[in-house]
Structures are given as C-alpha cells and as structure tokens.
Amino acid sequence: MASERDPLSKPLTISSSKRPPVSIDALLDRVPLFNILSRQDRQRLLQDLSETRYGKNDFIFREGEPSEYFHIVKEGTVKCVKSTSDGKECTLKMLMPGDLFCCDAAAFDGASHPGNAQPMGNVSILRMHKSAYFSMLKRNPDAAIEVIKYLGNRLHEAQEKNKILALDRADQRLAALLTDLGTRNGINERQGIRLPMRLTRQDMANMVGATTETVIRIMSRFKRDRLISGTANRLVILDFDRLKTLASR
Amino acid sequence: MASERDPLSKPLTISSSKRPPVSIDALLDRVPLFNILSRQDRQRLLQDLSETRYGKNDFIFREGEPSEYFHIVKEGTVKCVKSTSDGKECTLKMLMPGDLFCCDAAAFDGASHPGNAQPMGNVSILRMHKSAYFSMLKRNPDAAIEVIKYLGNRLHEAQEKNKILALDRADQRLAALLTDLGTRNGINERQGIRLPMRLTRQDMANMVGATTETVIRIMSRFKRDRLISGTANRLVILDFDRLKTLASR
C-alpha cells in the first residue's frame, strides 16, 4: 500500500547520513497549491520564499509566539506539539516534505501559534511572510481552494484522531498510528514495511496519548506476536493486515 | 464571559416551545463569509440557498454518503457524530446557528461524509450545491479566505480537543466541555450561566470520550461541590471559575 509513494518520497526523505540536495522547484512541483499557479506567479513566489535549516533540539516556533509566516516542509520531519504546564506533551501531527503549516487563520489576524513546531532530526523549511502569502491567495482563487482542501483534509484527520482517542484502547490507538504511518510514509522491504523516520517509544506515546511504559509494553507484545520488529531507528511493520484489523476492530 | 453574545444568540436559539421566525438575511449578516460579498453576489447567493427543517431523530446526512452540499446552521443545534461498528459513538462538535459545515475538500472532489450530522431537537439548515459554492469562492477570493480562517479555527479546536483527550482525566475533560459551552453559548442568569441546549449525561459522555455512568458520577460530584446544577433541560454552571481551574490544571 505504500509502494506507489516510494519514487516520490525517497529523494525527499532525509536518509541516514548523506542527504541529496533537493531543489525548491522539485518540491513545489509536488505540492498541489503551487502546481496550479501561473508561471509568472510561481516565479514571484520563489522570490518570497526563504529556506531555513533546523537541527534536532531547535524550535521552528513555540506555542504563543506570533504567527507571522506560512511554512512548507522541504526536507525531514516536523512534529506539531502541545504541552501542559506539568510537562506532559502531546504530538498532534507529523509533517513530511510537501506538507504545509500555518496556512490558516493565525496567518491573517494577529493570532499566535497554538503549539510548537519541532524538527525530528535535521529539517529544511521554506517560509513566506503572511502578507505575500495572503496576496498570492487573493490573486489566485484556485490556490485558495487548494488551501481549503488541504485544511479540510487536516480537519478530517484531526477528527478521526479524536474518535480514536475517545473510543479506543491504547493498543488499538498504537496499531492505528503504525498502520497510518506505514500507509503514508512506509517503504516496502522484504520483511515488511519500514517506517523511514526515527521514532522512539516515547515519540509514539506522545502521539497516542499514553505513557512511555505502556507503549513499551504494547510494542513488546506486538514484537512477540510478530506484528512488528525493531526499535526507533529501524521500525518495520511485519504484518500490516493484522495490525490494521486490531486498529479498526 | 457570555454576555456579549446574548443579544446575538438569543433570537437564533430555539427556545422552549415557540420559535421566532428568523430571516435568512438576518442570519447571513452574522456570518463573516457572507458579509464580505458584494450586494450583487449576495443576491445571487439567495437564489442558490435552500432551507430544510429536520426533527429530533432525522439525519441531515450519514457517514459515507456522497458530499454534495455546503451547509449552514440557521436555527437549532446540530451535532457531528462518528460511530463504530460496535455501537459506540463520539460527538466531534456541536454546531450552532451561523456555523458552516462541509465547507471543505469533500465538497469538491467525489469524497463522502466522514461522519453523521444529526439535529439535537428541531433545526433549520440552509444548503447550497457545491457547484454554486465553488463558483462563488472562485469569484470572491475574500470569501475563500474567510473559509480558510473558519477551517483554521475548526482545526485548532479539534487539535485542542485532541490534547485534552490524550492528556486529561475524565473530570477535567468534562469541566473543559462545560466551560467551553458556557463561554460559547451560555446565557447569564442570576444563579449562573445557563446552557441553552438540551444536553443529557449521555450527550456529554459522547463528547468527552467517557461512559454515561462515569459522566453521571462526575456530574453528581460537581453538583455536590456546587459547581453546577440541573439536568439535561436546564443545566446551569454555578461556579465557572472553579470549573475552569479544574479543566486547565
């Protein structure tokens, strides 16, 4: 189920140590929002985009900071995180190359970021000031409609996750996370579907609303049952179908 | 905190038995999306909008049905529900007069509804075929930007709810629900803030991801602690601040 994504996601994924250079043009080609722009508008756009690199412990932005820019992930993985005063964290979404963020309301009125954006490893981000973004949308109703579609999809995702958090057990939530990541980003290998991003038990715990210990216990069970293998750096789904069945009861 | 909403929400809220007639124009005045349209476009819009009434046990649409229309709540309350094969339900959102739904991707490509839309009592819904909606957005980039803002807000709401479901205890989730409803829709009265919609323990359970019994127990405790009073038909928040503190630890 992930095979049709391979040729696209491979060159944009940060691999172990060496990272092939990615042109901005090659990225924009893959993003529907930019594909529909006229040649002229797309040239103008390139003027307004700037690229920034971040490392493991940086913040792209923090919760509460004013939201001034529209962002696109160019390389690497970015996580959207909310945290509580007592140190607990909840990872809302992992953004992959081509994903947009802050394409919404906060970019227009004076609102602030509702959560942190943090790199998972080395990432490269394109950004554009909201005024340039805003005027691009005004010139291109079709682009605005692409943003509406994108936001609609993100909303449905968030609502689906709501349902899972509200109704499912921890093992089902974890199975849903793994099959989702496998479907979106997995790379087919002989043994199964490999997840291309580093993902610790702690990372998973933050994504499914459970403690690290609980996730470790469940992953140990999954490993005993030959559903998965490996740890953070090399996580492979051995039996996608059985995992999927567990997730959707 | 709810006082500034009173003059607006009162005439549009379905009251106990008699419901004052509401003109479509009066509703559209309050919806940012329509306020920015030219007089001419707004006239055209009125041609394309049709009104439908639904009662307690109807479905406005069901999960899986093709998504053909853009909707606006005119009167009453609509709930967005997802359910599982084994009969459990999760209420994602309560929509009030002026709220939009299906303003997203599903309205453009051939996608289907990701959940049910069900009335909570008698409601009146305006709808517009996606082709008319689509062309209105193309003619009015500003309208498209309003939709982007609206969807952005809905996404933030959904993400905030994600965080609450992932990290908070049932009593905190319930306190968060009550203060949220109180802030958005509450009506100030002598004893406290009354919630204007009928809301059973079961309804609340479906909104916070808990069982009816758990919600009954927590509500009994809240009642003993003089945080709230009343049941479904007349629910009053007696101590908003304490409830808010409980919610946000």
Place this chain on the structure above:
DNA sequence: CCCAAAACATGACATTGGTCATGTTTTCCC
C-alpha cells in the same frame, strides 16, 4: 393527569493503564 420511556443514580466488581522503581541494552559522540 397518567404512564411508559428516557434520564439519572449508585453499588460491586473487572480491566486498563498510570506510577515508581530498578535493571539491561543500544546509541551516539568524543
């Protein structure tokens, strides 16, 4: 106004998952 249905309530018990403690393995950086 009456009565059936829905909503609310409460207890006993089972299960899930959190907490804390302690130990092993893996990773990664110098």
Place this chain on the structure above:
DNA sequence: GGGAAAACATGACCAATGTCATGTTTTGGG
C-alpha cells in the same frame, strides 16, 4: 572503541474508569 546518555524493558502496585446490574426520578406525549 569506550563510556555516558538515551532508549528499552519488566515488575509491583494502585488509581481511574469501564461494565453490569438494579433501582429511582423526571419527562413528555396521549
């Protein structure tokens, strides 16, 4: 390649919440 830090692992215990059973109160339609 060696050592500290991070990640993984497991047990004991307990708090939170689900499940099931049973009973009372409230509501709303005829």
